[in-house]
Amino acid sequence: MNELLATGSLSLLADRPYMPPEASTYSGTVDFWFDFILYCSLFFFVLMNGLTAYFAIRYRRKAGAKPHGPTHSNTLELTWTIIPAILVFVMFFGGFHGFMNMYTPPENGYDIAVTGQQWNWTFTYPNGHTDSELHIPINTPIRLTLESVDVLHSLYIPAFRAKMDAVPGRYTRMWFEATREGTYNVFCAEYCGTSHSDMTTKCVVHPSMEGYKEWLAAADPFSKKNMTDEQFEEYKADPAKFIAAHPEIKNLLPLDKMGEILWKKKGCNACHSVDGTANIGPTWKGVYGKTEQFENAPAQTVDDNYIRESIVDPLAKIVKGFPGSMPAYQGRITDREITALIWYIRSLGDQKAK
Ligand SMILES: [Cu+2]
Numbered sequence: 001m002n003e004l005l006a007t008g009s010l011s012l013l014a015d016r017p018y019m020p021p022e023a024s025t026y027s028g029t030v031d032f033w034f035d036f037i038l039y040c041s042l043f044f045f046v047l048m049n050g051l052t053a054y055f056a057i058r059y060r061r062k063a064g065a066k067p068h069g070p071t072h073s074n075t076l077e078l079t080w081t082i083i084p085a086i087l088v089f090v091m092f093f094g095g096f097h098g099f100m101n102m103y104t105p106p107e108n109g110y111d112i113a114v115t116g117q118q119w120n121w122t123f124t125y126p127n128g129h130t131d132s133e134l135h136i137p138i139n140t141p142i143r144l145t146l147e148s149v150d151v152l153h154s155l156y157i158p159a160f161r162a163k164m165d166a167v168p169g170r171y172t173r174m175w176f177e178a179t180r181e182g183t184y185n186v187f188c189a190e191y192c193g194t195s196h197s198d199m200t201t202k203c204v205v206h207p208s209m210e211g212y213k214e215w216l217a218a219a220d221p222f223s224k225k226n227m228t229d230e231q232f233e234e235y236k237a238d239p240a241k242f243i244a245a246h247p248e249i250k251n252l253l254p255l256d257k258m259g260e261i262l263w264k265k266k267g268c269n270a271c272h273s274v275d276g277t278a279n280i281g282p283t284w285k286g287v288y289g290k291t292e293q294f295e296n297a298p299a300q301t302v303d304d305n306y307i308r309e310s311i312v313d314p315l316a317k318i319v320k321g322f323p324g325s326m327p328a329y330q331g332r333i334t335d336r337e338i339t340a341l342i343w344y345i346r347s348l349g350d351q352k353a354k
Pocket residue numbers: 116117119152153154188189190191192196199
């Protein structure tokens with residue numbers, strides 16, 4: 001029984017039509033106990049309402065009959081106390097056992113760090129690569145350490161039946177082991193402000209550890225492995241020439257295209273549009289080269305240094321008419337990434353300002 005519970009092979013049906021697919025070792029266990037409670041409740045609902053209806057008709061008040069009060073039956077009272085008590089203990093035991101399994105990360109887990117912020121998730125992989133998507137290998141216990149830079153969030157992957165709060169100023173942990181390859185939904189399950197419902201991403205389960213490692217190596221074109229600092233200087237000077245000369249460096253795009261990817265990967269897109277529409281923060285369209293007015297500083301032109309400052313220390317100059325609500329990226333973004341973002345913002349500007 002214990003092994004069955006731990007491996008999650010307890011499952012009445014394969015995928016239930018009313019549940020997401022079962023894609024982790026413990027999702028079967030969760031579904032088993034969910035169904036157990038559901039069917040017990042259903043049974044007693046039908047039994048009690050059926051009897052109530054039956055008795056209301058069978059013993060309805062008849063003309064001339066004398067009503068009499070309730071009598072006592074030990075047998076009946078013991079029955080309806082002992083049977084539900086046993087059922088409740090079974091539910092408690094099953095639930096508690098499953099809970100302990102879900103909240104005790106295995107010692108040999110593969111670690112990935114998670115940062116929640118309004119309104120995106122950042123996953124930091126062991127090689128330092130950060131990504132807004134969660135990629136994991138199949139059949140490997142994954143341990144996540146969660147933190148939040150602003151308010152309460154909650155990482156929720158329904159297919160794994162896994163959920164854990166991300167709390168500012170505290171680390172929380174969760175673990176799971178995926179059993180099916182595929183792409184699954186990831187949500188924020190804690191109401192966290194205006195764009196909470198957009199705080200979604202994907203979890204990609206790679207069919208093997210090798211496949212996952214390959215993805216990881218190619219995912220970050222700016223990782224140290226991919227480019228030296230001298231190469232980066234060359235690349236900055238003339239991206240097209242550099243890319244042509246270095247086909248061995250994977251996934252390399254012109255800097256502004258790289259910035260466009262980072263705009264999404266770093267979660268800037270939650271607050272900054274690039275098409276002129278208003279959002280939580282100012283749109284990036286046409287911002288480069290324009291004269292910006294501030295709440296707390298004299299006006300100045302939007303140039304490279306100003307953009308850098310806005311990313312690492314956003315509250316130093318708060319754009320007029322906007323809240324001081326941009327999270328500081330100091331320590332969570334590399335110089336290369338900042339450069340790429342600057343190129344992207346430039347490319348969205350007035351061509352003359354370039
Ligand atoms: Cu959230």
